[in-house]
Amino acid sequence: xxxxxxxxxxxxxxxxxxxxxxxxxxxxxxxxxxxxxxxxxxxxxxxxxxxxxxxxxxxxxxxxxxxxxxxxxxxxxxxxxxxxxxxxxxxxxxxxxxxxxxxxxxxxxxxxxxxxxxxxxxxxxxxxxxxxxxxxxxxxxxxxxxxxxxxxxxxxxxxxxxxxxxxxxxxxxxxxxxxxxxxxxxxxxxxxxxxxxxxxxxxxxxxxxxxxxxxxxxxxxxxxxxxxxxxxxxxxxxxxxxxxxxxxx
Amino acid sequence: xxxxxxxxxxxxxxxxxxxxxxxxxxxxxxxxxxxxxxxxxxxxxxxxxxxxxxxxxxxxxxxxxxxxxxxxxxxxxxxxxxxxxxxxxxxxxxxxxxxxxxxxxxxxxxxxxxxxxxxxxxxxxxxxxxxxxxxxxxxxxxxxxxxxxxxxxxxxxxxxxxxxxxxxxxxxxxxxxxxxxxxxxxxxxxxxxxxxxxxxxxxxxxxxxxxxxxxxxxxxxxxxxxxxxxxxxxxxxxxxxxxxxxxxxxxxxxxxxxxxxxxxxxxx
Ligand SMILES: Nc1ncnc2c1ncn2[C@@H]1O[C@H](COP(=O)(O)OP(=O)(O)O)[C@@H](O)[C@H]1O
Ligand SMILES: [Mg+2]
Numbered sequence: 001x002x003x004x005x006x007x008x009x010x011x012x013x014x015x016x017x018x019x020x021x022x023x024x025x026x027x028x029x030x031x032x033x034x035x036x037x038x039x040x041x042x043x044x045x046x047x048x049x050x051x052x053x054x055x056x057x058x059x060x061x062x063x064x065x066x067x068x069x070x071x072x073x074x075x076x077x078x079x080x081x082x083x084x085x086x087x088x089x090x091x092x093x094x095x096x097x098x099x100x101x102x103x104x105x106x107x108x109x110x111x112x113x114x115x116x117x118x119x120x121x122x123x124x125x126x127x128x129x130x131x132x133x134x135x136x137x138x139x140x141x142x143x144x145x146x147x148x149x150x151x152x153x154x155x156x157x158x159x160x161x162x163x164x165x166x167x168x169x170x171x172x173x174x175x176x177x178x179x180x181x182x183x184x185x186x187x188x189x190x191x192x193x194x195x196x197x198x199x200x201x202x203x204x205x206x207x208x209x210x211x212x213x214x215x216x217x218x219x220x221x222x223x224x225x226x227x228x229x230x231x232x233x234x235x236x237x238x239x240x241x242x243x244x245x246x247x248x249x
Numbered sequence: 250x251x252x253x254x255x256x257x258x259x260x261x262x263x264x265x266x267x268x269x270x271x272x273x274x275x276x277x278x279x280x281x282x283x284x285x286x287x288x289x290x291x292x293x294x295x296x297x298x299x300x301x302x303x304x305x306x307x308x309x310x311x312x313x314x315x316x317x318x319x320x321x322x323x324x325x326x327x328x329x330x331x332x333x334x335x336x337x338x339x340x341x342x343x344x345x346x347x348x349x350x351x352x353x354x355x356x357x358x359x360x361x362x363x364x365x366x367x368x369x370x371x372x373x374x375x376x377x378x379x380x381x382x383x384x385x386x387x388x389x390x391x392x393x394x395x396x397x398x399x400x401x402x403x404x405x406x407x408x409x410x411x412x413x414x415x416x417x418x419x420x421x422x423x424x425x426x427x428x429x430x431x432x433x434x435x436x437x438x439x440x441x442x443x444x445x446x447x448x449x450x451x452x453x454x455x456x457x458x459x460x461x462x463x464x465x466x467x468x469x470x471x472x473x474x475x476x477x478x479x480x481x482x483x484x485x486x487x488x489x490x491x492x493x494x495x496x497x498x499x500x501x502x503x504x505x506x507x508x509x510x511x512x513x514x515x516x517x
Contacts, residue, residue, distance in 0.1 A: 056428055084430035094421035098443040107439050111430025119438035161425070168429050 005031040006065075007172050007204040008053060013062035015048055022048045024228035026062075030172070030206050030221075035198035037219035037236075038208040041248045045228040046208040050176050053206075054086050055079060067171060084111030087165025091177035093157050097150030101141070101160050104149050105132040108167025135163040139193055155186025162193055173197065175207040179214060187211070191218045212244045307488050314496065315489035322478055322490075326497050328392055329474035330505070332467070333460035336396040340403025340460075341453045347404060348411030349437060355415065357433075365408075373405025377463050381472040392473025399460045399467070406459070407452050414448025415441050450516040454509035461505045465498050 006029045015023040023045045030036045038046045051057040053064060055071060064071040066082050074082060087108075095104045102121040109118045109128055118124055121132065136142045139159040144152060152160060158178055165173055175194065179187030195218045197203045209215055215222050216236055224232030224247040231247055232239070268276065347365055349355050356362035381398035388394050422440040431439065442449075468476020475494060482490040 054428065056424075080430045080432075083428055088425070088428045090421070090425060092421060094425040096422045096440045096443050097419070098446060099439075103439075107426060107431070107435075108429060110426060110432075110435040110439060115432060115435035115438060119435055164425075165429070 007032050007034075008064070008066050008206070010053060010064040011062060013049065013052055013064070014060045015045075015052055015057060016060055017048070022228050023052060023059075026225075026228070026230055028053075028223065028230070030204050032171075032204055033198055033202040034221060035195055035205045035219050036207075036221045036223060037215035038206060038223050038225065039210070039212070039215045039244060039247060040225035040231075042210065044225040044247075046225055047176050048228075049225065050088075050174050050206065050208060053174060054083055054088060056088075080111060084168055085170055085172065087162075087168050087170035087173040089158070089161050089165055089173070089175040089178050091180050093154070093161075093181070095149040095152075095157055095160055095164075097148070099149055100145065101136070101147050101149055101152065102129070102132055102145040104160055105135050105163045105167050108132070108135070108164040111168060132163075132167055135166040136160070138166060138197075139163045153186070154182050155189055158182060158186070158190050159193060162190070166197075170203070172204045173206070175205070177208055177210070179209065179211065187214070194218060212241055215244060216241060310486075310488040311492035313489065314493040315487065316493065318478075318490055319493070322475070322494055322497055325468075325475040325478050326501055329464045329468070329476075329498075330461060330501060332392050332395045332474050333399060333457060333464045333505075336399025336464070337403055337453065337457045337460045339396065339400040341407050341456065343400065344404050344407035344411050345449075347408045348415060351408060351412040352415045355433070355437060355441070369405055369408035369412075371405070372401050373409060375405075377402040378466060378470060381467045381470050385471050390471040390473075395464055395467040395472035395474055398472060399464060402463065403456045403460065406456055410452035411445070411449055414445040414452065417448070418444035447517050451513055454513055458502070458506050458509055461502055 009029040011027040013023050013026040013028070014021060026045075026049060028049065038049065040046050048057055052059050052062075053066070053071075055064075055074075059072065062072070067085060069078065069082060071079065071082055095101075096107070100121060106118050106121045106124045106128060109124075109131075113128065116123060118128060121129055124132070133142055133145065136145060139162050141156060141159055141163065144156060144160075149157060149160065158181075162173075162175075162178075173194070178194070179190050182190060191207075191214050194205045194207060198205045198220075207214075207219070216239075219236050221235050222232060222239060222244060223230060224244065226247055232243065234243075347369060350357075350361050350365040351369055353362055356365070377398050380401045381395060384394035384397040388397065418441045422444070423436050426436050426440050464474050465476050465479075468474040468478070469480055471477070475498060479491060479494045479498075482488070482494060
């Protein structure tokens with residue numbers, strides 16, 4: 001991939017946790033519209049790497065540029081803006097359970113509008129509410145807008161989390177094991193949403209998964225980690241399941 | 250059942266653990282103090298039994314309850330409840346910002362966090378009757394002093410339980426909002442308050458129940474409400490009026506408890 005098109009670009013990333021290099025001199029980049037799978041055995045450092053990218057975990061060393069902006073040296077305000085432009089979807093249900101689905105999606109705008117306009121859908125301006133409904137439609141769930149989030153199924157709540165991330169108007173979407181806590185069918189559905197976002201809307205998507213089939217089926221490129229080091233970085237078309245499986249041995 | 254070869258098992262532990270020297274000394278001291286406590290306060294079954302006849306006499310005079318002063322009694326009962334409502338409302342409203350400052354992960358600064366905890370603890374540990382005496386001295390006799398006393402007492406109670414409810418709120422949604430660039434007020438209003446709502450409502454309703462009970466007593470120190478009526482009736486040996494007032498208080502307290510139990514079920 002050309003350097004110029006990179007939406008996110010990191011190099012020399014190091015993170016030590018519990019006296020061990022969990023991420024060890026990792027270089028990683030993703031370009032516009034690309035869907036990248038981060039694979040590797042349990043404990044390989046996938047989650048840590050993803051969190052390092054938006055400094056939810058602080059790196060010990062290395063450089064990160066997101067949208068061309070230096071994320072490591074960023075001020076608190078600049079970092080907030082970077083996070084605003086980067087959607088993050090976690091493995092576990094992380095919606096506000098007692099709030100409505102629509103409120104949860106409107107929350108996605110909290111990084112770019114004042115808090116009193118987006119802490120609940122009831123206080124949001126009409127344009128923001130309409131935008132949130134559009135985001136819900138993009139994940140196929142406009143009909144659950146008024147439902148309380150803790151009444152949604154696992155797959156639905158993960159898609160609402162994606163809708164909330166879309167509400168950030170992100171150029172980059174990071175997802176940590178987005179399908180791991182879902183049943184297989186719901187997992188496929190969620191992965192399909194990610195691929196559609198990358199293909200149809202030019203969004204850059206980076207997801208971690210321990211399902212080889214998800215990596216091969218939905219990503220354009222597979223990056224494999226083993227013990228915190230990059231062992232594989234290749235277009236999906238050029239590798240087979242055996243290559244990926246080898247990472248787990 | 251396959252047979253298990255019999256083997257002598259290890260010895261069972263002693264039935265009672267032998268206390269250490271320190272624990273033994275503390276136990277003896279506590280027992281000794283308990284004895285002095287009974288002595289110093291003239292605890293005596295005989296005295297209680299000798300009081301029996303006057304108890305029966307008072308009980309006899311209570312019935313039938315007198316309805317002579319029903320109007321004024323109803324009026325001060327209403328005022329008592331109004332004091333409880335006003336005091337609880339002020340107390341809960343002030344508790345919310347204090348609780349945010351007292352919640353570790355929400356407080357802007359550790360010093361502020363600890364300072365707020367101390368203030369809340371003082372509000373809680375000083376008895377409400379003492380607050381009432383203080384406020385009577387400050388704003389004079391009357392229900393406003395009672396309202397202030399209740400409000401401060403509620404800060405002590407709600408400040409702590411609100412903070413606990415917010416500390417227990419699920420952290421994952423908060424992390425998710427932080428990760429998308431939301432600031433502290435947004436996280437508090439968007440993620441923490443919704444999660445803490447049942448706890449907040451629960452503590453507020455419990456406060457109202459507690460305030461209703463304590464507002465009865467506040468009248469005794471001149472801080473308004475029905476307590477003063479009760480005192481007057483007792484002082485004038487009008488036990489038939491006193492029982493009316495006591496039953497009225499009982500009815501109010503039970504009514505408030507029932508209503509709040511119902512509201513609590515609805516809020517969960
Ligand atoms: N806060 C932490 N303290 C100590 N060790 C940690 C911490 N977080 C993660 N680790 C360790 O770092 C390694 C990588 O974890 P993680 O990034 O979650 O891997 P993955 O997502 O690939 O399963 C694991 O061995 C894990 O035990
Ligand atoms: Mg992980």
